[in-house]
Amino acid sequence: FQDQAEQFFRSGHTNNWAVLVCTSRFWFNYRHVANTLSVYRSVKRLGIPDSHIVLMLADDMACNPRNPKPATVFSHKNMELNVYGDDVEVDYRSYEVTVENFLRVLTGRIPPSTPRSKRLLSDDRSNILIYMTGHGGNGFLKFQDSEEITNVELADAFEQMWQKRRYNELLFIIDTCQGASMYERFYSPNIMALASSQVGEDSLSHQPDLGIGVHLMDRYTFYVLEFLEEIHPASQTNMNDLFQVCPKSLCVSTPGHRTDLFQRDPGSVLITDFFGSVRKVEITTEALALDRHVAGVESKFPEEELATEPLKYAEQLPVAQIIHQKPKQKDWHPPGGFILGLWALIIMVFFKTYGIKHMKHVF
């Protein structure tokens, strides 16, 4: 027991968070949604509650008109496991999965109207798991076919998190083509990263299901999931085993990992440090001695106060103000040097080429 107690205190974290992002949409990217949902289920099974998971999905698979089994997302062929289930809590869905929202979640620069379930409320004792999947390239990851996030932006976001001590340790897993390029630029301490393929390699998908008609999962995540199925909340498996998952013979691509920024030795990092939520616990040995014969303090909630304020609809937009507003006088600024220079150049060339005699027609 002493050893276990020591191990608990070695990691230094008191809570766990997970940010799971699927950056693709459309039916043929079914496997990315299945990847993310499978990781979501594992993380929930190992103990992280929904309030500590930020799940970003395009969520257009389960109710897609092309889905022959509506309201389901399968991860194994022959439809063995429905990872969609009936208790999935998607925090950012459909068009809300953008690079800006993702960076806002990470750095915490969120508009004050955002609900609590959409925030990453981690502190300096939180271990965070970040899982991203989708289509990527050398140094970037594509978000929903319309924008991309570069590895420099991601590294800067992590640095902003470190400056504000929004994490104790961070585990970054990415399953895309050329995934290793995304962790090349990290420079903040306490980050461990895993990727499904090296620069120049593609990550391949695992198995198509003939009934559904698309590939159900990617290889790397499939084997990571098989590995996680054997982990239970009390297991002592460490990160070195996770690095061995999916060798080249199974995965065709070469998974990579990066541990130079991480302070502890990966062999002493438990899988449940990131994927589960094992809390440190102390026995309460003493109780206070209260004087039982004490009169209660008067309850500070007078009943009458609640009824007197009439309820009214909150003003969303100050419509009256907007309609009657005069247009704001914008200060006139003289055109900048670049524009002036460009116009001067164009005019000079025009008149030199065609001759000065045209000037009098202008004036």
Added chain:
Amino acid sequence: QVQLVVPMAVVFGPGSVPRDLPRPLPFRDVQEMEISVNLRTSVTSRYEMRYRSTTGQEEAALAAATAREADAALHPLQDTTLGSLTMYVVPETSPLLPQGINVYVGRHRSALVRAGGSLAALQARLREVTQVMSFTASAIAAALSDRVPDSQLSPDARRDLKSSLGYEITFSLLNPDPKSHTVDWDIEGAVNRYVKPVLDKLSLVANFSVDSQILYYAVLGVTPRYDKESSSFLLSAHSLPHVINPVEARLGSSAASLYPVLNFLLYVPERSHSPLYIQDKDGAPVSTNAFHSPRWGGIMVYNVEAPASPQASLPLHVDVDMARVMEVFLAQLRLLFGLSREEVPPHFLLESPGNEGLADWELDHLLWAHTVENIATVSTTLTSLAQLLDKIGNIVIKDDVASEVYRAVASVQSAVTKLSLGHLHAAFQASKEAVTSSERAFFDPSLLHLLYFPDDQKFAIYIPLFLPMAVPILLSLVKIVRESRLRRKEPTKMD
């Protein structure tokens, strides 16, 4: 640098003045100590001591029968500003303190100390008292924990609740077996009688909000073991960490506020698993039958007595003894805040705080730690904001962000000044304002670095547009220059 000033008064009762005093009473003395946190950060603590002899009223108070009565009588005669300490020195053979006890620490900000023979011994004892009643070097280092390299911190250094503007406390009653037990708990009454006094005292530190709920069919994640010898069920210490997780998903922690939540759970075991005891590491059942998790909250198991006759009708009505429950929960609340009385030397006697939950000097503990932590947080936040602005040259700072930054800087400077003057309360309020302003400035949504393009991206966009257009312009320029040079060379070619 930050200087923590503690105003202290050392009052000598009759017959307790040591013979080797350097100067006649009254006189002042200052003791400084440096607490170095890392290579660049250090905090100095400065104890400004005023030595004097007792007034007539204090002498009368010290003539009381017991230490507790003396302490109560001395309370109105003391300096009650937050952060200050008063120590009354009584003769070595005084009957006021029990045998073997050299120091009695009261509920307020005073202590009774035995004279100890010589000035050096007395000063050693006074130093011990300040370590207990004021702050210790390790407490300050823990408050600045994010600046200390990992290897030097003790493992218990980062377990206390972080300084926050408010906390939300949730009391939950878990009844996994409503068919067998109908549990009634007068939580509102208990909160009014026992919890409110403690929270009122802590209201200086933060805002507290309390709510409660009852959850049915909520089971623990672990199956307890049946122990034949005691014919009870036991939960061993190493299975406790797995108890919290299945319950946490159902607790519905606080959709409403952004403050940290402290959960206190009262679990009434099922009839088939009663009675349920928690075992500590040595296998003995824990007297409080409760455990807590740092920065999360606590759980207590409340055993219901088996009915007298086996034919008693189910469900059994259970009236929870809220006093016993609140004794444990309030003790856990103290531990979560880091107020433990474990490192006290054996010859000290600490007065129990009673229904207020914590002594005045323990409140000072919290204020010292939180003030230092707030100041450190503000300086880190503002520094990293400045680094962000250096990195992205064209970020736009809105006026309200700028004013928050100015306000944060002014507040933190005022907090440091007030600390060096010994005004703990004012320093704490200033540090709270500084934290609010700096967080508002740092987390303003307009400062997202994604929104500001670096210059090389701008070039990358405009060059492909302007370069093709610029080619004929440049060529024409070259032609013009050549023509004008030719014309200058042949000025007389006009016929």
